[in-house]
Amino acid sequence: MIAVLALVAGIALGIVFEPSVPAALQPYLPIAVVAALDAVFGGIRARLDGIFDDKQFVVSFISNVLVAALIVYLGDQLGVGGQLSTGVVVVLGVRIFGNVAAIRRHLFRA
Amino acid sequence: MTEHPHRDTGLGWPDLPPPSPPPAERADAAPESSTDEKDVAAPTARSAEGAGRRKVSLAGAAIGLLLGLLGFALVVQLRSNTTDPELAAARPEDLVRILSDLEAREERLRTEINELEASQRDLASGASGRQAALEEARRRADELGILAGTLPAEGTGLVVRFEPGGKPIQAEAILDAVQELRGAGAEAMQIAGVSGAPVRIVASTAFVDVDGGLLVEGQQLTAPYRITVIGDPQTMRTALNIPGGVVESVSQDGGTVIVDEPGTVEVDALHQQQPLRYAQPAS
Numbered sequence: 001m002i003a004v005l006a007l008v009a010g011i012a013l014g015i016v017f018e019p020s021v022p023a024a025l026q027p028y029l030p031i032a033v034v035a036a037l038d039a040v041f042g043g044i045r046a047r048l049d050g051i052f053d054d055k056q057f058v059v060s061f062i063s064n065v066l067v068a069a070l071i072v073y074l075g076d077q078l079g080v081g082g083q084l085s086t087g088v089v090v091v092l093g094v095r096i097f098g099n100v101a102a103i104r105r106h107l108f109r110a
Numbered sequence: 111m112t113e114h115p116h117r118d119t120g121l122g123w124p125d126l127p128p129p130s131p132p133p134a135e136r137a138d139a140a141p142e143s144s145t146d147e148k149d150v151a152a153p154t155a156r157s158a159e160g161a162g163r164r165k166v167s168l169a170g171a172a173i174g175l176l177l178g179l180l181g182f183a184l185v186v187q188l189r190s191n192t193t194d195p196e197l198a199a200a201r202p203e204d205l206v207r208i209l210s211d212l213e214a215r216e217e218r219l220r221t222e223i224n225e226l227e228a229s230q231r232d233l234a235s236g237a238s239g240r241q242a243a244l245e246e247a248r249r250r251a252d253e254l255g256i257l258a259g260t261l262p263a264e265g266t267g268l269v270v271r272f273e274p275g276g277k278p279i280q281a282e283a284i285l286d287a288v289q290e291l292r293g294a295g296a297e298a299m300q301i302a303g304v305s306g307a308p309v310r311i312v313a314s315t316a317f318v319d320v321d322g323g324l325l326v327e328g329q330q331l332t333a334p335y336r337i338t339v340i341g342d343p344q345t346m347r348t349a350l351n352i353p354g355g356v357v358e359s360v361s362q363d364g365g366t367v368i369v370d371e372p373g374t375v376e377v378d379a380l381h382q383q384q385p386l387r388y389a390q391p392a393s
Contacts, residue, residue, distance in 0.1 A: 006174030010181025014189070021190045029187050036180040043173075054169035061176050 027076060028069040031085050035068035036061060038092045041099035048106040068092070256298050259312040259381030263298040267340035267375040268347060274333045275364025281317035281324055283363070287337060287356040288317075294349035296341040300379040303331025308338075308379040315381075327381075343371045 021029055039061040046052040068088055075084025200208070255261035270287065272279050284301070288311055291299060302308035309315070309326045318325040323332040339346060347369055350356045357367045 002170040002174045003177045006178040007181040010178035011185050014182040014185025018189060019186055021186055029183055033183050033187050040180065054173065058172045058176065
């Protein structure tokens with residue numbers, strides 16, 4: 001419940017303040033958002049499986065975001081930033097799909 | 111439901127020793143608990159449930175913070191992605207068109223810059239041209255002043271002395287000499303006698319014979335006369351010495367003409383220019 005409220009509050013803050021993304025963060029923010037979404041869907045799935053763990057969620061969330069940003073940074077330094085961020089997005093997308101499938105099975109028994 | 115795993119893992123932060131967190135926790139959770147004060151107002155429930163609730167609120171706060179950040183970042187990212195949707199969504203042909211538009215505009219602006227720079231150059235050279243014209247006009251005014259006798263002049267030239275013999279020097283002889291010198295390219299002349307100030311010889315200068323001397327421009331001069339002339343010394347000397355010329359005719363009358371060439375001579379007598387009353391510049 002707190003989580004949903006916080007999400008809504010964050011969205012509201014983003015809408016109200018309309019900040020612009022600093023140029024230094026521009027390549028990392030989308031990847032970080034996708035990684036965080038992956039962690040969130042993983043958390044929802046674990047919650048439905050009854051194995052949700054706060055610590056694990058927090059750690060996985062933060063590490064997901066950091067690792068995704070790190071990979072993009074590394075790719076930028078190596079000159080393959082675009083391809084590598086595509087790869088990261090693909091991997092995270094596959095995981096999100098898997099998690100959503102599990103959630104769906106839980107909710108609809110199908 | 112989630113309270114059981116909590117008790118097992120403590121606070122969810124393995125690094126923190128169990129006793130230390132509560133004060134920090136309380137400080138963190140203070141605003142939250144103050145809003146919930148009425149719930150926990152019962153003193154009996156406080157000791158038992160307070161700890162569990164606070165543990166939940168710490169983990170919940172961490173998750174909430176992260177999810178809040180996520181929501182914030184999500185919206186920010188969506189916004190920043192939609193700020194310039196036109197170009198991102200445009201088809202390649204449109205992009206090419208926009209690019210060529212921009213290039214044409216750049217070309218136009220470049221042409222305008224060139225034109226403005228050219229006109230700036232024109233104006234600058236106009237200013238210098240005006241300066242040059244002014245210099246030229248000044249130079250011309252100086253020349254005309256010398257020719258008209260209103261400015262002193264100096265330069266190479268001759269000093270011609272007329273010394274009378276038995277007969278006085280005729281005004282005619284002086285006039286002959288002056289015209290001969292003019293014909294030889296004299297540029298400025300003045301005539302001086304023993305008495306009286308020197309007189310500038312200009313186009314309108316007249317020489318009139320009077321008793322005991324010569325009347326030039328209202329000034330009476332007495333012999334011997336001295337004409338100071340600026341011009342090419344060689345040519346003027348030749349002009350004075352031609353057979354049947356000034357020197358010969360004066361010496362036939364018994365007089366003497368002595369032509370000196372001192373190098374640089376000075377013509378410093380000035381002609382008083384009368385203002386023109388009738389003649390106006392025609393152009």
